[in-house]
Amino acid sequence: MSAASTTGFSARPSGRASTFWSRLRSGDEIAYILTLVCALSILAITALLVFELYKNSTDPRHKFGWTFLTTSVWDPVAGQFGALPFIYGTVMTSALALLIAIPLGVGAAIFLAELAPAKISNALTFLIELLAAVPSVIFGVLGIFVLIPFLQKVAPAIKAVLGWSPLFSGPFYGVSMLSAGVVLSIMIIPFIISISREVIMAVPNEQREGALSLGATRWETTWDVVLPYARTGIMGSIFLALARSLGETMAVTMVIGNTPQIRASLFAPGYSIAAVIANEFTEATGQLFQGALIELGLVLFGLTIVINGLARLLVLGATRKGTRVA
Amino acid sequence: MTRRIAILNALLAAAVTGAWAQQVLINAGGATFPYPMYSKWFSEYKKSFPNIQINYQSQGSGFGIQQVTAGTVDFGASDGPMTDEQMKTFQDKRGSAILHFPTVLGAVVPAYNIPGVTATLNFTPAALAGIYLGKITKWNDPAIAGANKGVNLPGNDVIVVHRSDGSGTTYVWVDFLSKVSPEWAKGPGKNTSVNWPVGLGGKGNEGVSGSLKQTPNSIGYVELAYAIQNKMAYGKVQNAAGEFVQASLASVTAAAAAVKDMPDDFRVSITNAPGKGVYPISSFTWLLVPSKIQDPNKRKAIKDFLAWMLTDGQKMTEALLYAPLPKSVVDKEKKAMDKIQ
Numbered sequence: 001m002s003a004a005s006t007t008g009f010s011a012r013p014s015g016r017a018s019t020f021w022s023r024l025r026s027g028d029e030i031a032y033i034l035t036l037v038c039a040l041s042i043l044a045i046t047a048l049l050v051f052e053l054y055k056n057s058t059d060p061r062h063k064f065g066w067t068f069l070t071t072s073v074w075d076p077v078a079g080q081f082g083a084l085p086f087i088y089g090t091v092m093t094s095a096l097a098l099l100i101a102i103p104l105g106v107g108a109a110i111f112l113a114e115l116a117p118a119k120i121s122n123a124l125t126f127l128i129e130l131l132a133a134v135p136s137v138i139f140g141v142l143g144i145f146v147l148i149p150f151l152q153k154v155a156p157a158i159k160a161v162l163g164w165s166p167l168f169s170g171p172f173y174g175v176s177m178l179s180a181g182v183v184l185s186i187m188i189i190p191f192i193i194s195i196s197r198e199v200i201m202a203v204p205n206e207q208r209e210g211a212l213s214l215g216a217t218r219w220e221t222t223w224d225v226v227l228p229y230a231r232t233g234i235m236g237s238i239f240l241a242l243a244r245s246l247g248e249t250m251a252v253t254m255v256i257g258n259t260p261q262i263r264a265s266l267f268a269p270g271y272s273i274a275a276v277i278a279n280e281f282t283e284a285t286g287q288l289f290q291g292a293l294i295e296l297g298l299v300l301f302g303l304t305i306v307i308n309g310l311a312r313l314l315v316l317g318a319t320r321k322g323t324r325v326a
Numbered sequence: 327m328t329r330r331i332a333i334l335n336a337l338l339a340a341a342v343t344g345a346w347a348q349q350v351l352i353n354a355g356g357a358t359f360p361y362p363m364y365s366k367w368f369s370e371y372k373k374s375f376p377n378i379q380i381n382y383q384s385q386g387s388g389f390g391i392q393q394v395t396a397g398t399v400d401f402g403a404s405d406g407p408m409t410d411e412q413m414k415t416f417q418d419k420r421g422s423a424i425l426h427f428p429t430v431l432g433a434v435v436p437a438y439n440i441p442g443v444t445a446t447l448n449f450t451p452a453a454l455a456g457i458y459l460g461k462i463t464k465w466n467d468p469a470i471a472g473a474n475k476g477v478n479l480p481g482n483d484v485i486v487v488h489r490s491d492g493s494g495t496t497y498v499w500v501d502f503l504s505k506v507s508p509e510w511a512k513g514p515g516k517n518t519s520v521n522w523p524v525g526l527g528g529k530g531n532e533g534v535s536g537s538l539k540q541t542p543n544s545i546g547y548v549e550l551a552y553a554i555q556n557k558m559a560y561g562k563v564q565n566a567a568g569e570f571v572q573a574s575l576a577s578v579t580a581a582a583a584a585v586k587d588m589p590d591d592f593r594v595s596i597t598n599a600p601g602k603g604v605y606p607i608s609s610f611t612w613l614l615v616p617s618k619i620q621d622p623n624k625r626k627a628i629k630d631f632l633a634w635m636l637t638d639g640q641k642m643t644e645a646l647l648y649a650p651l652p653k654s655v656v657d658k659e660k661k662a663m664d665k666i667q
Contacts, residue, residue, distance in 0.1 A: 148540060
């Protein structure tokens, strides 16, 4: 992989012959320090973010402790705050979004990179990258005015077929976790397609030629050789998509129904962490209420780390088991 | 010697006139509900007094209260009056009191979408509280049907829609429900956002109206001006005198005029106000002005603006669908302005 080869010689410039000053003059040392500062600043921003979130959520942390994560009452009047429905809504909608977006996105990327004529591939890729730049509020508006009326039409059909499952029980009002998941999937597909396509195209042609010369069909080459080679990169695109869907605010709040409850049914309205922060922060009065919203930010941060960590472990396991070509 | 004094005098005069012509920049922020009105006022005021620039950030009432307490804005604005606790915090932090000045009036109306029903529905306070508590679940419930004789109400489930974002609109709505229903007062209570027993949350007036449009048999609450501008169907609400009144600028102003003993700090709720012709879900919106303003230029500019707002400014309200203040309140506010020092 190209990424692996660059990290191969990223060690600090050294060599006994050159002194610090000569290295400084030749620019190596300056480049080293400059890039180091850039890298450290990312670390500093993250640390500062966590510190501020932690410091400003003192009141609810002391009052509720860990029960903040396990209770589901959100009552600003009585000063009772529990994050569970928001955590549930965030995880459910993101999971649904990935479930829809991964097969569609990776499938489209394979077609664009391996099978489509170059002209069509380039034109489509341009459109997809355009899609990635559309502001999320636009997706939210389309969600309200186009997607929800459409889902209202197909919901009875879904219920007729899958109504036995708790996932599709209960009445469908339009705004729901299902709508939020679908809108999110549309928003993250461009990320998956665009990056996965690049990664698949970066697979060296020798790999394909090798497989073809051994008698593999075009699809066998793609499925058994190209994709495993590009697997890490494709996973990277999925992580990016996941991060975007976990933190998405505007589009989600417009279609999710904003009701802090835990229901198995995707037809039921829910609420997500980012949405409740955006909704309530401006009018939040009192230290405890504000602190609780800030603590939700901290929870979202933690949730992202946990989910990313789990996903990485999953990938690690998968790549160990599979044929590791890279 | 005399010449020297003359020069000194001239210099002093120059300094004073310089101060007069000086640009005064005033920062303010808070409530979003009156923002269209404030924005119009501030721009009109600047046309008449070009040296005074008022910047207003409409980021919510909570923001207004917080920022004026922190001293990062010169005055704040809020749709709900500050609580005693918040006023004490201000007093402790700044060493002086905060003053409330009502600016305009707004109202919140129950809007609905029931296929086949074109008549304007009548809502009793008990019906509205019952619907929002989740006790009344069908449109043909006697509590609703009883006040709407002759209207063919369907037996469908009532789908309740409320605001999901913290807002002054919600505050006025639940303030009314708290007054008319002891069960509401004990349960969800009143705040800019509450723990709703039932319903779907829509973000902003547009989120609520969007849900109403797409969901048959739904009910929600929106700002009166928003309902008029978007031609939404909204019902009449029974007032304390027993009449069913449709919200209008006149019936909202009547609610403010009905307050007999206006407190000196103007922190008064006018929901469920007594008297005839009063629309019961009405409210003031306030400017929050510190009683002590150090900078004399700013102090003068803010007092001048308040005086202008209470006279010329009030004439501009109806064009933007805000109800003007009744004369009694304007007179009382003019006196209260002396407290700003």
